[in-house]
Amino acid sequence: MTASLHLQKVVFVLTIALSLTACTQTSPRQSLSSTTNPSLNPSATNPPSNTPVKPTANLAFTVPPQFQGKTVYQVSPKNQEKVIALTIDDGPWPKTTPAMLNIFQQNGVKATFFWVGTALQAHPDIAKQVAAQGHAIGNHTWHHWYRKMDAATAKSEIERTAELIYKTTGVKTSLFRPPGGFLNNGLAAYAKSKNYSVIMWSLTSADTDPRAKPQAFVNNVLKGAKPGAIVLMHDGGGDRHRTVEALPKIISGLKQQGYRFVTVPELLAMAENAKP
Numbered sequence: 001m002t003a004s005l006h007l008q009k010v011v012f013v014l015t016i017a018l019s020l021t022a023c024t025q026t027s028p029r030q031s032l033s034s035t036t037n038p039s040l041n042p043s044a045t046n047p048p049s050n051t052p053v054k055p056t057a058n059l060a061f062t063v064p065p066q067f068q069g070k071t072v073y074q075v076s077p078k079n080q081e082k083v084i085a086l087t088i089d090d091g092p093w094p095k096t097t098p099a100m101l102n103i104f105q106q107n108g109v110k111a112t113f114f115w116v117g118t119a120l121q122a123h124p125d126i127a128k129q130v131a132a133q134g135h136a137i138g139n140h141t142w143h144h145w146y147r148k149m150d151a152a153t154a155k156s157e158i159e160r161t162a163e164l165i166y167k168t169t170g171v172k173t174s175l176f177r178p179p180g181g182f183l184n185n186g187l188a189a190y191a192k193s194k195n196y197s198v199i200m201w202s203l204t205s206a207d208t209d210p211r212a213k214p215q216a217f218v219n220n221v222l223k224g225a226k227p228g229a230i231v232l233m234h235d236g237g238g239d240r241h242r243t244v245e246a247l248p249k250i251i252s253g254l255k256q257q258g259y260r261f262v263t264v265p266e267l268l269a270m271a272e273n274a275k276p
């Protein structure tokens with residue numbers, strides 16, 4: 001990863017587009033001409049160091065075939081390996097997202113960020129930083145609406161966000177998280193029809209509880225950790241300084257329990273029934 005990091009550092013000052021190309025595809029079946037069904041690429045964050053620079057469009061977060069068009073809460077990893085995926089919703093967000101990026105970088109942790117279109121539009125530079133640091137990206141709709149909506153609105157909520165994610169970072173993603181976890185308002189149905197994986201969670205930090213102290217978030221995660229768990233946290237949608245405060249303790253506590261951190265696409269690729 002040293003070479004990749006160096007490469008990213010060098011090209012980041014030139015253009016984010018180039019920096020993103022440090023993350024390259026490994027699947028021979030990849031087809032980036034397709035925006036709706038990019039092919040399997042679980043190792044987007046782990047490129048070989050001698051790969052030549054390619055266009056921005058080569059950064060894709062895709063899912064194995066058996067998870068396409070499906071709802072996922074957690075994964076049963078091969079050999080019950082102690083892997084866990086931290087997911088961060090509702091950003092990009094000023095202050096909290098960069099603070100979390102620093103913590104992740106210091107700890108060598110990769111996470112998965114689910115972005116809201118309106119937040120992304122407001123904070124494109126933060127988004128570029130997230131992508132450049134090798135975290136996985138998912139779609140969390142444009143407006144973060146919970147209400148039932150017609151098919152055209154659901155389509156617009158997801159496609160508009162997908163387009164801005166691509167325009168801003170060069171990322172194409174097959175990961176979708178429904179706002180509030182609502183699965184019956186039209187959004188998840190549209191996402192599935194486009195072969196997204198609808199990524200829910202198996203463990204919440206409960207960091208949206210306005211009265212809880214950061215230590216409560218830490219306890220929630222450390223008590224509920226299981227191999228293959230998907231953990232819900234937030235960097236945006238409100239003041240998340242308590243989540244930032246909890247994050248280093250969550251990471252160190254999980255490491256003490258023997259966990260290794262993976263992105264959601266990496267986790268899906270580790271499922272015991274995953275096919276190559």
Ligand SMILES: [Zn+2]
Pocket residue numbers: 089090140144178179180237
């Ligand atoms: Zn959300």
